[in-house]
Amino acid sequence: MYKQVFWQFVLTLAAVFLNCSAHARATDKASNANANQSTRAVQAYLAALSNNSIPGVIAGQNAGHSSDLLSTEGLTGYAPLILDLQKATGEAPGMIGVDYEHDKIATPAQLSAVNKILINYWNAGGLVSINWAPHNPWWNDETDIAHNAGIWSDTRTKGGDMSKVELTQLTNPHSALHDVWRRKLDRVATALNELQQAGVVVLWRPLQEMNGDWFWWGISSAPKDPQPYIDLWIDMYHYLTVEKKLNNLLWVYSPNQGPTLMERLFIKPIDWRYPGENYVDIVAGTAYNDDLTIRDYQAYQQFNKPIAIAEFGPVAGGPLSRRGELDTQRYGQQLQQKYPAMAYWMSWSSWDNGDGTQEYQSLIHNKNAQLLLKNSAVITQSRINWKQFLN
Numbered sequence: 001m002y003k004q005v006f007w008q009f010v011l012t013l014a015a016v017f018l019n020c021s022a023h024a025r026a027t028d029k030a031s032n033a034n035a036n037q038s039t040r041a042v043q044a045y046l047a048a049l050s051n052n053s054i055p056g057v058i059a060g061q062n063a064g065h066s067s068d069l070l071s072t073e074g075l076t077g078y079a080p081l082i083l084d085l086q087k088a089t090g091e092a093p094g095m096i097g098v099d100y101e102h103d104k105i106a107t108p109a110q111l112s113a114v115n116k117i118l119i120n121y122w123n124a125g126g127l128v129s130i131n132w133a134p135h136n137p138w139w140n141d142e143t144d145i146a147h148n149a150g151i152w153s154d155t156r157t158k159g160g161d162m163s164k165v166e167l168t169q170l171t172n173p174h175s176a177l178h179d180v181w182r183r184k185l186d187r188v189a190t191a192l193n194e195l196q197q198a199g200v201v202v203l204w205r206p207l208q209e210m211n212g213d214w215f216w217w218g219i220s221s222a223p224k225d226p227q228p229y230i231d232l233w234i235d236m237y238h239y240l241t242v243e244k245k246l247n248n249l250l251w252v253y254s255p256n257q258g259p260t261l262m263e264r265l266f267i268k269p270i271d272w273r274y275p276g277e278n279y280v281d282i283v284a285g286t287a288y289n290d291d292l293t294i295r296d297y298q299a300y301q302q303f304n305k306p307i308a309i310a311e312f313g314p315v316a317g318g319p320l321s322r323r324g325e326l327d328t329q330r331y332g333q334q335l336q337q338k339y340p341a342m343a344y345w346m347s348w349s350s351w352d353n354g355d356g357t358q359e360y361q362s363l364i365h366n367k368n369a370q371l372l373l374k375n376s377a378v379i380t381q382s383r384i385n386w387k388q389f390l391n
Contacts, residue, residue: 025304026050026341028389031281036247037390042127042201043250043281045386046306049343057335058344058379059372060095060129061085061363062311065102065152065349067110069117075350075358075365078117085364091373092381093363095127095203097346100188102133104149105142111191115198122200126381129252129310129346132188132206136216137180138164142187157213157220165221167228171235185236189244196248205252205310206236209286211268212256219268226273233275250281253303254310257287258296270296277304282343284310290320292334294342301341309335312345313361324350324360328372336377344379 028047030040048054063069064076071077078096086092098114100106106114118128135154138161153159169177195202210229213220222228240246253274259267270285283303287294292312294300300307312331314320328347335342348361363369373380 025301026306027277027304031251031278032241032247032249034241034245034247035250036196036201038199038386039201039248039250041389041391042203042386043306044389046250046282046308046343048389050306050308050341052340056377056379056383057332057340057342058094058127058308058384059331059363060097060127060344060346061093062097062099062129062131062346062349065099065133066104066106067114068103068349069098069114070110075352075360075362081349081362081364082121085362085369085373088364089370089373091370092121092124092126093347093373094379094381094384095129095344095346096121097129097131099131099133100191101135102131102155103152105135105140105145106149107145108187108190111188112194115191115194118195119198119200121381122195122198124381125384127203127344127384127386128195128200129203129205130192131208131310132204133208133215134184134206136160136165137170137177137184138216141180142183155215157216157218159216162216162220165216167217167221167232171231182239185239189240189246192240192246192249193244196246199248201248201250203252203282204240204249205254205284207233208254208310209256210273211258211270213266219266219272226268229273230275233273234279237275237279251279252282252284252308252310253280253305254283255285255296257285257294258299270299271303274303280305282306282308284308284344284346286311288313288315290314290318290326292330294339297339297341306343308342308344308346309339310346311348313348316359316361320366321359321361322357324365324367326366327368328363328366329368329375332372332375332378 026047028044030043063081068076072079135150169175170181255270320326350362
């Protein structure tokens with residue numbers, strides 16, 4: 001009996017040691033050697049959260065796509081999703097998120113207007129995450145954004161003719177598409193530099209869910225070869241950090257959750273297009289399910305980066321999402337109890353399906369947001385403390 005108890009004790013200690021070792025692998029070093037002081041400090045802060053050397057998980061809320069952030073009412077926008085949440089609960093999320101594109105191509109003036117909100121949020125203590133889901137450059141060359149801003153389906157494989165889409169053309173300086181792609185990058189680089197000049201650190205999350213087949217940059221473009229996407233990422237990393245000197249970016253690699261057996265035809269494993277540790281700062285996947293499970297949790301930790309969940313919520317089309325009936329306290333419970341290495345999560349904005357139904361994904365549109373944000377383990381805007389890592 002005593003031997004059995006002894007070995008159970010040994011195995012328990014070993015399990016704890018291995019678990020702690022896995023958490024301790026998140027690096028606190030930014031990939032960009034020229035990252036500014038604040039960017040390095042935010043990286044160290046997120047690593048400390050992933051390594052559990054400081055407690056808690058940051059609550060995030062995506063507030064819309066492009067200039068939707070400026071909406072004053074409806075299912076998206078800073079006012080309805082952030083300000084109304086703050087009025088209702090007394091707290092604002094620790095991180096605000098926005099997509100610089102997706103629904104439409106924003107003009108430089110529109111991005112500047114979005115940036116004003118982000119700058120104010122940063123100055124009030126919050127962190128900033130910017131997704132970039134660009135429209136297909138083969139379908140829109142951005143020569144006339146004012147009259148052709150596109151629609152959300154221009155990010156998808158079913159939005160038009162995919163027969164000419166070849167990612168290698170975007171990195172080939174002799175290709176006409178290379179110039180179009182640089183035009184797109186220049187537009188967002190100008191906006192990102194505005195944030196840099198204002199002192200804002202950006203969690204930069206471009207070309208997400210690259211291991212699925214629904215976005216034009218996804219696996220449909222090269223179903224058997226991950227290298228074209230990897231080259232595209234590295235080229236973009238080099239262009240924005242070296243040529244544009246954007247030293248305020250933390251690069252977020254954000255795969256869709258890995259495939260089940262039945263999904264392997266249209267989803268690849270989460271690491272299939274990983275660009276490499278020199279070009280990534282944070283690994284933050286996506287997961288939508290009513291149980292709020294993260295089935296790739298252990299796999300995320302193997303990248304040795306701070307980890308998070310960049311889109312997290314109930315399954316779209318299900319009863320919780322359609323009715324706004326998710327008990328949001330479960331975010332804190334799940335992440336603290338089952339996934340303690342997650343540094344933050346991002347609840348997505350709500351949306352209209354265009355068929356008389358809506359998806360209520362945002363915190364304000366679901367239950368018990370006040371109890372969630374009052375949970376001491378959930379880090380809100382007033383509790384963000386990355387500055388302790390400044391040196």
